[in-house]
Amino acid sequence: MKRTIKDLKNIQDKRVLLRCDFNVPLDKYGDILDATRITASIPTIKYLNDQNCKLIICSHLGRPKGYDKFLSLFPVAVCLMKYFPNKVKFCPKVVGDEVKRDIAKMKSGDILVLENLRFDPREEENDPTFVKELASYADIYVDDAFGVAHRKHASNYGVALKLPNAIGFLIEKELNVFEEAFKNPKKPFVAIFGGAKVKDKLLLIKNIIGKADTVLIGGGMAYTFLLAEGINIGKSIVDLELVDEAKKILKEARGAGMKVVLPVDHVALKYDRVIKTNNLDADMVGLDIGKKTIKLFAEEIKHAGQIVWNGPLGKYEDKRFKMGTFMVAKAVAKSSAYSIVGGGDSVGAINTLGFANKIDHLSTGGGASMKLMEGKTLPAIEVIDTL
Ligand code: AMP
Secondary structure, eight states: OBOBGGGOOSOTTOEEEEEOOOOOOBOTTSOBSOOHHHHTTHHHHHHHHHTTOEEEEEOOOSOOSSOOGGGOSHHHHHHHHHHSTTTEEEESOSSSHHHHHHHHTOOTTOEEEEOOGGGSTTTTTTOHHHHHHHHHTOSEEEEOOGGGTTSOOIIIIIGGGTSOEEEOHHHHHHHHHHHHHHHSOOSSEEEEEOSSOHHHHHHHHHHHTTTOSEEEEOTTTHHHHHHHTTOOOTTOOOOGGGHHHHHHHHHHHHHTTOEEEOOSSEEEEETTEEEEESSOOTTEEEEEEOHHHHHHHHHHHHTOSEEEEESOSSOTTSGGGOHHHHHHHHHHHHOOSEEEEESHHHHHHHHHTTOGGGSSEEOSOHHHHHHHHTTOOOHHHHTSOBO
């Protein structure tokens, strides 16, 4: 079991470096469009603040190439000021003398938010000089950045190796939810997979064989499976190199007694015309699941005891092809099953529809939650001490 912040003793007056995932969407004026990622770490920040330590918070935001004023963490610090009045200060630097001076001035109970870690290219390189400087700011390191836990960066991997460490409540919850769901699934366990990156998703399906009762496959990835079944897919997205592997997985899954449901109809483009069809001819590109498939999927979802969903069921960014993803989101929200949704697109669909409060666990990390669904460990968690 990983050490959590509750296991940290005598942290009063200590300097604690907390890595958060405050990678929030901003509009062109720098206003936060969705603060979910900030509010998700509030319990951890509050707990550490209640312990009266000196809390130094760091995070990345977006993918800047060097300094970028539009990706400053200042709006995040302002948001935190509302939760912790008169306690939060923003430091406009990531490393250097200004940071050191600000930390030296901190009193117990103060919170200092550093500027975007990725303004320094050494962050993503896990550069030892950057690690050394970050580690020098604190006595203890706490990781609450689930969204980057599958990455080996300086602030979540390198620093953890240098300081006494623990995970925050957000990461603890994410790990517990996925562990429990795959070890002791509530039955029937229905997995829903969509999206376009077949290679990644094949690993998800492999890992749920023997665990899930039913798998519903939609989105771009479904066409590699349909081709593996000898079904015409027209010009739909496909990974030809993985057709044999898909065939093997289907055989293995069915052999293990798992029900596999593939699309039986599609919303497709024929040149620039949108059509609904059961069969894709050579000129068609399948871009969403059709009504019959939605019905089949909804029926399985309705009777599920547990649902795990990753990936959109169509090219949902285009409103002509969003129906499948949105109807499945609705079915999952309506279902009484224990539901876990991971992956940016599926979580986005749930949020857009205003169903977030109907889902038991909306994961804050797309890539990291995928790795857990694949049954893999996360490097940034591996380096946290065990009890
Ligand atoms: P992934 O990152 O693998 O979950 O893939 C997400 C992407 O898959 C989204 O950008 C969707 O637009 C895309 N997608 C879903 N269904 C299809 C489809 N039938 N054809 C092409 N792209 C799709």
